[in-house]
Amino acid sequence: MGVEIRVEGLRKSFGRQVIWEDVxxxxxxxxxxxxxGPSGTGKSVFLKNLVGLLRPDRGHVYxxxxxxxxxxxxxLYELRRRFGVLFQDGALFGSMNVFDNIAFPLREHTRKKETEIRRIVLEKMEMVGLTGAERKLPGEISGGMKKRAGLARALVLDPEIILADEPDSGLDPVRTAYLNQLFVDLNAxxxxxxxxxxxxxxTARVLPDNLGLLFRRGLVMFGPREMILSSTHPAVNQFFNARRQGPIGMAEEKDLARMEGEGQAPxxxxxxxxxxxxxxxGRPxxxxRRPGEWLARHRVTPPPGSFVDDQGRDWLTEWDRLVRSGQRPA
Incomplete structure (x- = not known):
């Protein structure tokens, strides 16, 4: 089962450059x-603080x-065994085949026999759809396969927490959709x-239960998916709806007067x-959470057209029937 991560008052800087003040x-x-969050807001740095690869200036990570x-x-060494980490580029060893890459944590951190290691590796490879690729080298497989091999390696120690650093980076939309479905199935x-x-x-709009946004040296908001996607906070609204209008500009910082002016706009x-x-x-x-549950509890009207999938099914009103029948959004 999973483990809660509680972060309190985290601050990190490199020299005079402050990454975030109080997360x-x-x-x-x-x-x-x-x-x-926009580029340069310290998302990858945040993950490294969670596993102790970097230490914050102050704050706690429980x-x-x-x-x-x-x-x-x-x-720290023992704690890290509770984590599985999928790095941005897969971080596979180029001289090792896929099987040996995935087996590496087992050989490094356990005393399991090779027969047991083989059973575990093949099981994880099947979970991520890599059966038959055991002998291939990283240079012989696609970017999507490298991601899945990295994910299989992150799973071999049966971690309680899985961290994924931009797993969709470099993938086309179709492979990204398959990877998202894989995350959902693995979590289930x-x-x-x-x-x-x-x-x-x-990915952010359909995959997670919770969403957060880092911006301007801080955490703007973190909470249930519906809370974030219905928010009218200027930065949150702009980012999750991919709009030009708002406080996030092409540069990392905008002119203060312009930002204040935008803050007054509806x-x-x-x-x-x-x-x-x-x-x-098809099982939740x-x-x-039931579609619209958070919105109804907080008396927030969903944006028009919400919870309707590509097949025209309204998940707000037909949740029970669709779940009973084992159907799911396309």
Whole structure:
């Protein structure tokens, strides 16, 4: 099962460059969360702080009862075994075939026999759709296969937390859709906590249970998907609806007077909220919420056209029937 990650008052800088001042959030156990933000806002740096590869200037990262920045090296080593990390480019060893790349953590961190290692590796390869590619070298497989090989390697120690750093980077929209479905199916099967850093708005709008936005040296907002996608906060509204109008400019910072002027403009209507991706078997994951539940509880009217899928099915009114029949958004 997944483990909760609780971050309190995290600050990180490199010399005089402040990455973020005060990041506080809780990544719920067993759920899929995604963290987004413009380039240069420290998303990858945030992941490295979670696993202790970088230490913050101040603040806390609580994982399973331990405060990561304050753990001894031996404690940190043990904690990292609870994480599975999918790096942005797969980070495969070029001289090793796919099987040996995936087996590496088992050979490095366990005393399992080769017969057991082979069973585990083949099982994880089947989970990510790589059966038959055991002997191929990284240079002989596609970008999408490299991502899946990196994901299989992240899974071999049966982690409680899976971190993915821009897993859709360099993938076309079709492969990205397949990868998103794989994340949903793995979460349903394993119950692990997923935290995904991405730039892809399409992924952010349909995949996670929770969303967050880093911007201007801080965390603007983090919470349930419907809360974020219905928000009229200028930066959140602009980013998740991919609009030019708002405080986020081509450069990392905008002229202050221009930003203040934009802050006085009426917020744009959020785009329709799409249905959330369902597992392939059509059964909701334990952390999935009924469409419109958060909106109704907080008396927020959904944007027109929300929760209607590509087949014209209205998940706001037909959730129970569609779930009973095992159907899911296309």
């Amino acid at each position: 506080t959030l809780t990544v719920p156990a067993g759920e899929i969360s995604a963290l987004l 994982v399973g009862g331990g405060d990561v920045p304050r753990l001894r090296e031996d404690q 099967e394993l119950g692990a906590t997923f935290l995904i850093v991405t730039h892809d708005i399409g 917020p744009a209507m959020p785009a329709p909220i799409p249905p959330q991706l369902m597992p392939s078997d 994951r334990p952390s999935m």
